[in-house]
Amino acid sequence: MRRIDRIVILTGAGISAESGLGTFRDEGGLWAQHRIEDVATPEAFVRNPDLVHRFYNARRVQAAEAQPNPAHHALARLQADFPGDVLLVTQNVDGLHEKAGVRAIHMHGELSRALCAACEHRWDAPPEMSVGEPCPACDKPTARPDIVWFGEIPYHMEEIIEALQTCDLFAAIGTSGQVYPAAGFVEEARMSGAATVEMNLRDSDMSYAFEEHIVGPASKTVPAWVDRLLA
Template structure:
């Protein structure tokens, strides 16, 4: 049975109450991206960055998986072939919805990273500027988040999956952030059928063979039900 590779973006978690950085009035609207989502911003004001991600961590902890997360977990469980979920999201709603082996290409709010020795550990709900690394004790802890200008995680693994996919789906993505925006081209080149499920057309909508528009909590369960029905 063909392999299914699914890319998810902020749109799948929006209905769980987690806003994107393009939403007006949310956490992102209160800060410049350069100040809270770049290595340079962290170097300038680590306290601001830690407080920003502390707030995001609290917000994510209060969110609940929605019907779209749960439908993808059901697809993973019931599809006779492999289903790989790649997400640009840093929340853990896929896992809490029942998904397994999710590739978090932009890192995780639940993770901490030492910039001195590279050690990773589970982040406390509140991190402080100068937080010590439990491995080397350097005051160099940061959120384990891929910031703008940094290389996303798992890229070799992801491209390997795209090369062997029979079906590629992008759900709730803007198509404006690379390298993820280029995944549809990689999958198409490998011969996969491609589908976009989104609230509205993305910047890369013309590259998909199939499109479905509407709230993820409606379109994703419907799509999964059709796949499983054969």
């Protein structure tokens, strides 16, 4: 049996869905009311910054009210109790991992943070951001959500790739397998000899690349998986 000392976990929107935060594909949610091109690209922010701010203000309110579900708490338990290293990388910007006590790398940024488009200074975002807010460092009116939009490079990629190349187990939870570079993480881990497991409600675009598949809601599958790892 393969010895597991280093675990890398990737989480996507599916792990937060049971906390009431919709995914890209949910009908009736915030994303269903807007085109990605209108609210989640640098060009959208230049074209209509007021709309972009209003969209992320609404998401910020949703995230602040949401609470972690059993999947988030199970991952916190894994980080606390596993005798080796557990690195959690998330595509989510909602902060639910931190509410559960998880230490997470946010490759797509965080709703709770603001970014200056001029000097790249970062600070805690207010509940509502508006057009023309000044940066506290350079005073330019270029504050934006600290979110990685489509067409931008995700954060912490060097650290993530190094972890994937040295891990013994890679797990993807609640991800669609459609957004790169995260969709390619499983192949990076496989090339380094890691075991791979996918937990999802249904097959993703990258399911073929995983050795093990666990189907079901994250609130059920993740705690059971963590129990198995810690046994």
